[in-house]
Amino acid sequence: MTQIAPNMAKNNFSLRVQRRVLLLRRCVCCFWDRVLMCSPGKPIRYRMLSRPTTPAALSASADDSSTPSWNLTIPPPPACHQSGNQDHKDSDLVPLKISLLGDSQIGKTSFLAKYIGDEKDEQEDNQEKGLNLMDKTFVVEGARIYYSIWEVDGAEKSQNHIPLACQDSVAILFMFDLTSRCTLNNVISWYQEARKWNQTAIPILIGTKFDDFIQLPIDLQSTIASQARAYAKAINATLFFSSATYNINVNKIFKFITAKLFDLPWTIERNLTIGEPIIDF
Template structure:
C-alpha cells in the first residue's frame, strides 16, 4: 500500500473516531438535558408532546374480599401519601387497593379534625371540608405487601349532623369514639355515641380516643386520676381499647391506626399497656 492510500485510511479512521465521539457527546448532552428537565418544577417539555389520555370508563365488578395478611407478614406500616377529597364528583379508582372505612364520632370542638389532619398529613384539605358536616378523607398504606386505602369519615358532632350517624357508621370496620380529656361532659357523651352507632353497625372494632393530652397533663393530678379512671371504666364497658392522644404533639395518632390495622389483619401487636397517670394511657 502506497503512502497516499495510508493517508486516506488514516483520514477515514480519524473521521470515524471524530463522528463517534460527536455522537457520544450528543447522547450525553441529551441525557443530561432530560434529567435537568425532570428535576425542574412543573411539567417536562417532552411530556407536553404527548396527547392527553381520555379517561377510561370504570368497569363494574364484584367487591373483592380483603387480602389475607398473616402474622408473618408483620412488615412496617408504610404510608404512600395518597390523600383524596371524597366529596369530589369523580374519585380515582384503583383495582389494586382494598378500601376500608373508619368512622370518627364524638362531640363537636373536641379535636377530631385536628386528629384527622395530623394522620392524613393534609391540614388544608380538612379545613376546606369542615363546613360540609361530614369530612371524608383517604389515606393509602402498604401493609405486608398489600395496599390498603382507609376511607375515614368524621362526623362533626353538632346537633345538625346527628341524623347522619347511619351514613357515617354503615360498613365501617372500626369506629373511633372520641372525647376531650379536659372536658368530662364530652367523655359522658361517649356512651350515647356508642349506642347510636351500634344501631347501624354491630361489628366495627370500637376504640375510645381521648384528645388534647398535652392540655390534660396540665390539670391537677387528682383530677387526671378521676378522668382517667372514668375513661377506662367506660372503655371496659364498651369492650373497647382506649388511647390518650395529642394531635399537636402527634402522641398516639399513628399508633391508633396501626392498632386497628393489626386487629383487622391479625398482625402482631407489640405495644404494651400504659396505666401511669401523667403519661398517655393505653389500655386494652
C-alpha cells in the first residue's frame, strides 16, 4: 500500500503535546478536588438523569451491514493499554483526531460509546470536566489507524474546550437531536466556532435519535429533514440520520470518514426517503 499519511509525524507530535497538557490539567483538577473534599462546605446535590425511552420495535438491519470493499479489521488492544493515553510510538500507526460538537443531551456520548464498543470499558477515566476522550484502533489495507475522538460537552461553560478539541482534527462531527429543532438551529453556532480553529477538517452533520424521530408525524419528519438538508448544504457537510440505540449509520459514518481521508474505493448511496435514515451529500 502506498504511504497514506506523509504528514502524520507533525500531527502525531501535536496530538501528543495536547494529550500531555490535558493529562497535566486533569492531575491538577484531581488534586484540587481532593483538597475540596477535605474542606467543610455545603453538600453537593446531584440530579438523576432520565433514561431515554425507545419504541417497541425497530429493525437494526438499517445500519451497517454493508462493508467497504477494502479490508478493515479491528486488532486487539495492546497489553499495556491504559485509558487510551499511552504514547503511540509504533512506526506503522497513523494517529488521527476527530471532534464531536453539539448541544447537551443529544446523544453524543451514546453515539461515541456505540462506535468504540468493548474498548470503552478501558477508557472510563479518560475524561475531564466538559471534555470526553475515547480512542479506536483498526487496520485498513495493512495500515493501523488510530482515531483519537474528542467530545466537547454541550454546556456553555464547556465551550472553552473547543479550540483544544478542534485543532488538528481531520473531521468534525456536528450533532443534533432529530426530535429537538432548537439543537439543529444551534449547529450553525457550533460550526462557526469550530471553524475559527480548524478550516480544513471534513464536516459531518449527524441527526441523532432516529428511533424516536420516526415516531413523529410524517409531515413533521419531512419538515425537519428538509431543514437538516439545508443546514448540511450551508456548511458543505454530508448529512446522516443515526441511532445509537439501534446502531443505525454509526459505523458507516466513520467508514465514510476513513474512505474520504485516504481516497479509498468505497461509496455510500444517497437516501432521501422520509421514514428512513437520511444520507445526503
